[in-house]
Structures are given as C-alpha cells and as structure tokens.
Amino acid sequence: MEEIFKLYGWNVINRIPIHQGLINSTYSINTTQGDFIFQSINHHVFKTPSAIDNNINAISNFVKKQDPHYLFTHLVPTNEGKTLIEWEGGYFRAFQKIDGYALSVLENENQVEEAAKQFSKFTQVLKGFEVDLLQDTLPQFHDLNLRYHQFTAAIENGDAQRIESTQEEISFLKEHKKLVDIYDHFIKNKEAKKRVTHHDTKISNVLFNKVDGVEAAICVIDLDTVMAGHFISDVGDMCRTCLCAVSEEEKDLNKVKVDSKKWDALKKGYLHNMESELSHFELDHFFYSGQFMIYMQALRFLTDHLNRDIYYGAKYDGQNLVRTQNQIRLLEEYNKLA
Numbered sequence: 001m002e003e004i005f006k007l008y009g010w011n012v013i014n015r016i017p018i019h020q021g022l023i024n025s026t027y028s029i030n031t032t033q034g035d036f037i038f039q040s041i042n043h044h045v046f047k048t049p050s051a052i053d054n055n056i057n058a059i060s061n062f063v064k065k066q067d068p069h070y071l072f073t074h075l076v077p078t079n080e081g082k083t084l085i086e087w088e089g090g091y092f093r094a095f096q097k098i099d100g101y102a103l104s105v106l107e108n109e110n111q112v113e114e115a116a117k118q119f120s121k122f123t124q125v126l127k128g129f130e131v132d133l134l135q136d137t138l139p140q141f142h143d144l145n146l147r148y149h150q151f152t153a154a155i156e157n158g159d160a161q162r163i164e165s166t167q168e169e170i171s172f173l174k175e176h177k178k179l180v181d182i183y184d185h186f187i188k189n190k191e192a193k194k195r196v197t198h199h200d201t202k203i204s205n206v207l208f209n210k211v212d213g214v215e216a217a218i219c220v221i222d223l224d225t226v227m228a229g230h231f232i233s234d235v236g237d238m239c240r241t242c243l244c245a246v247s248e249e250e251k252d253l254n255k256v257k258v259d260s261k262k263w264d265a266l267k268k269g270y271l272h273n274m275e276s277e278l279s280h281f282e283l284d285h286f287f288y289s290g291q292f293m294i295y296m297q298a299l300r301f302l303t304d305h306l307n308r309d310i311y312y313g314a315k316y317d318g319q320n321l322v323r324t325q326n327q328i329r330l331l332e333e334y335n336k337l338a
Contacts, residue, residue: 001038004085004092007078009033024224028097035097036076040090041224049091051135052224053084058133059126059196059226070125071219073098100207100218109265112242114217115206116269119198119234122220124273126196131228134196138225141199142233144183144296151299158306162321169302169324176331179295182288187230191281197229202241231274231282236293238266243290244330248297248323256329263337290334298327 005012010031015038018026025040041049056075063072075083076094085092106112140146155163155170163170186192198205200222207219241247243258243266250256267286275283304311305320314320 004087005029005031007080007082007085008036008076008094009079010036029094037073037095037097038092039094040092043091046137046224048135048137049084051137053093055134055137055226056223057083059129059223062126062129066128067125070121071098073219073221073223098207098219098221100209102204102207102221104204106203106242106245106262109259109261110215111203111208111217112238112262113265113269114208114215115201115203115242116238116266117272118206118217118220119201119238120270120273122198123195123231123234124277127277129196131194131196134226134228136227138199138227141225141227142229142293142296144180144292144299147296147299147303148177148180151303154303154306158303159308162306162308166302166305166321166324169321169328172328173295173299173302176295179288179291182285183292186232186285186288189281191279192230192285193279193282194228194230195277197227197231197233198223199225199227199229199233199237201234201237231278232285232289232292235266235270235286235289236291236296238270239263239290239334240293240297240327240330242266243334248301248326248330249319250326251322253325253329256326256333258330258333258337260337287338291331294327294331294334298324298331301327 001015002012010029010033013030013032015030016028018028018037024042027038029036029038041052043049046052053075056073060072060074063070064074073095076096077083078085083093103111151173198220205220205222206217207221208215209218210216211218243262244256245259246255301312301320301323305318305324309320312320312323
C-alpha cells in the first residue's frame, strides 16, 4: 500500500479499514493532502476493472460539465493522471472522501424516502448522458430470462437430493414464471427506456448526513455496477432491501413482512425526481419492479442451492435454501400491497 500511496503523492497520517462493503477492500485514508477513500477492486467478481474505471470517469466528466454542484464520488488521479492502478495482480483506486455516513439498517420511512430520492436523482441528473458509452461491468446482471434459464438448467443438472427436497420451492417459482413473461414484454417495448442505472440500490449505498438538523441522503456511492439498464432494476432492488425489517438471511419467516408506509415512502421519493422522466408504460410497471427483483433473487438463491452453492457459497448447510424461502415469503408479502 505504501508504494501505491506514493503514486498519489500522499503523506499518510493513518488508514482505517471500512468493513461495510462485501466485495471490495476499502480504507479511509487521512493524509496531509486531505482525506480519501482507497479501494482494492475484487477482480474475481468484476472481471474487467477497466470497464468500471471507464464508466465512472465518463459519468464524472459529464457531471463536471453539466451539473458541477451535484455531489458525486469523483475518482482521484495519481500524479501521472491514472485513476486505476494495476499493481502485482491487483487493481486499486481512490476517491475524494465525502463527509457522511452509510446505514446498514433502516429505522424509519424517512430514510427510505431520502434514499429513493438520491437514487432517482442520480438517474435524473444523468438523463442527457449517452448510455452507449457505458460498458457492462457485470454482463446480463439483471437479465431475468437468463436467471430463469439458469434455474431450469439447475433443475435438470443440479444435486439430485437437493432437487428432490425442494420441490415445493421449485413449484412456486415455476408457477410464477409469468413474471419472466412480463419482463420479456417490458424490455421489448419502445417506451421502456435504457438509462444510467445503479443496479445495487441497497440502503448502504447512499451517504447520509444532517442537513439543518434533519437527517438527509446526500450522495449515491458504490458505482461499480452502474451500467445502462431499466428503472425497474433500481426500484426493484430498493423494494427488495428497504421494505422489510429483516434481511434475506432471516430464518424465521414470520418476521418477513413488508411495511406499507415504507413502500409509500419509496414511491414518493423515487417519483420526486423521476415521475416526469418515466413513460406511462414504465409507470404502469412501477409495482412490478419489486416483483421482478424479489423473484429474480429467489431464482438465483435456489439455483445456487441446487448447484451446491458454487456462486454465493454457504456458511452453513442449506443457507441458500433459507435465502430462497425468505425471498419467496417476501414476494408473497409484497404482492399483498397490490
């Protein structure tokens, strides 16, 4: 690290690990030149770190020209002008540190509304950006057709004992294949516009701070999954992660409930910036966004369970089945909002 810090010309006072993220290794760096966020990119997950670097820089340049007052996590160049460093098989980068804090747990609907406002503002600010300039950092990440195909393949080729013991879950997901058909119809419609989409809109990817004594979301962070996409990805992931008081790891399914007040707050916050940007066709699919994402995650968890946990892994036997059952219950509870 010390050798890499020299490339920035930093005189480092201290460095503190940040453990909130799951993919990249992240540090808060205090230097005589200022405070920075320093990261090692997990290139086993993100196979092309250069694509991430390209996307963030392209968006950064657009923001600097079109909306310089918009709070954005700009990359910090080295003394040679590089924003991505390849060093001994690893990839590293730095951002200017923004004064704020991230939440791991939602406490109230105000936080949901504030987060939704920031995610929608991110897309709205970039409405004039040419999305074809963005490279896919995770190809077909939210492709529901692909995820259903992987699910059916796992039913054919996965662990026979696990297939036999999960017939109830398999049947449920098959019975809800109409959600795949709706997705297919949605993406083929000319009114379903591709925009700059975050693709990972959980609560921890927004910075909060106190503004005039009131807690407010101030900035979207973690832009590694930013790609061209549809609004249902961002709204859907917020529905999946912000409307329930417990996470996908919860084994007690009686605790998996959807808070209708948080749903109202999410919709109000997102449409605050995006209502005039979405077509009538897209607005008609606002509720579907949550169904789309929750269902897709249930598919992915069960697929991994049937494939012996080769993607997500498992800290205990049956963890991905627990996650599947959790998401199935979440989908059932979410549908009650309709």
